[in-house]
Amino acid sequence: MTDAPHMRLRTSPTSPYGRKAHVVVIERGLEPQVEVVSTDPWDPETDLTGDNPVGKVPTLILPDGTVLMDSPLVCEYLDWMAPDGPFLIPVAGIDRFAVQRIHALADGLIDAAVTRQFDLRRPEELQWQPWRARQEAAIARICDTLEQEIGVIAAQPISIGQLTMAIALDYIDLRFPESGWRDAHPGLAAWHAGIRTRPSLARTVPPGLAAQPQ
Numbered sequence: 001m002t003d004a005p006h007m008r009l010r011t012s013p014t015s016p017y018g019r020k021a022h023v024v025v026i027e028r029g030l031e032p033q034v035e036v037v038s039t040d041p042w043d044p045e046t047d048l049t050g051d052n053p054v055g056k057v058p059t060l061i062l063p064d065g066t067v068l069m070d071s072p073l074v075c076e077y078l079d080w081m082a083p084d085g086p087f088l089i090p091v092a093g094i095d096r097f098a099v100q101r102i103h104a105l106a107d108g109l110i111d112a113a114v115t116r117q118f119d120l121r122r123p124e125e126l127q128w129q130p131w132r133a134r135q136e137a138a139i140a141r142i143c144d145t146l147e148q149e150i151g152v153i154a155a156q157p158i159s160i161g162q163l164t165m166a167i168a169l170d171y172i173d174l175r176f177p178e179s180g181w182r183d184a185h186p187g188l189a190a191w192h193a194g195i196r197t198r199p200s201l202a203r204t205v206p207p208g209l210a211a212q213p214q
């Protein structure tokens, strides 16, 4: 047992946003303090909205009952909670902006992939091809940018930016295994195959996605 304050992280094993938070818990040694509670935000019977009016995962409930929502905020709090570094988000300076820029690019990749996936969930007559094509174009552009920068990114200390990139690419593999993103992005593909073996990522692979690097 530990005297450390107890927090609850509500997340779903297939949510890339929730996985970010779970990965930070593991990376920062917070498992004794954070109970990971599996929550399906799409379940009409869910009690998630009782904790978080936004109704999304991840949701982090602090010991005093304060609720944090939105994965960038949740990840930043968790990173700050573990006082011993190295931090996944540099606390200040130009390094912080560099990391948060990659984090934002990778979140944009997740947003486009999730938006595309939502369209596929609609009844066929409500699906809208131009909207899907728009998300696919965003995915391609973001992958192009990351491919151009992968040499610099890979040389940096591990950060929330890199971890979110890996999670975003895993999500694309999970939902769109036919996407073929590796063909046009060989540097990104090689980097992804390496980082996927990192314990925090290997332990949180979403159900349905092979744990072994592709």
Ligand SMILES: N[C@@H](CCC(=O)N[C@@H](CS)C(=O)NCC(=O)O)C(=O)O
Binding pocket: 014, 015, 016, 017, 018, 041, 042, 055, 056, 057, 058, 069, 070, 071, 072, 114
């Ligand atoms: N910007 C939010 C997005 C979170 C999000 O959309 N989570 C999804 C699961 S992948 C969710 O809970 N959706 C429920 C809903 O939209 O009602 C974040 O970064 O945490």
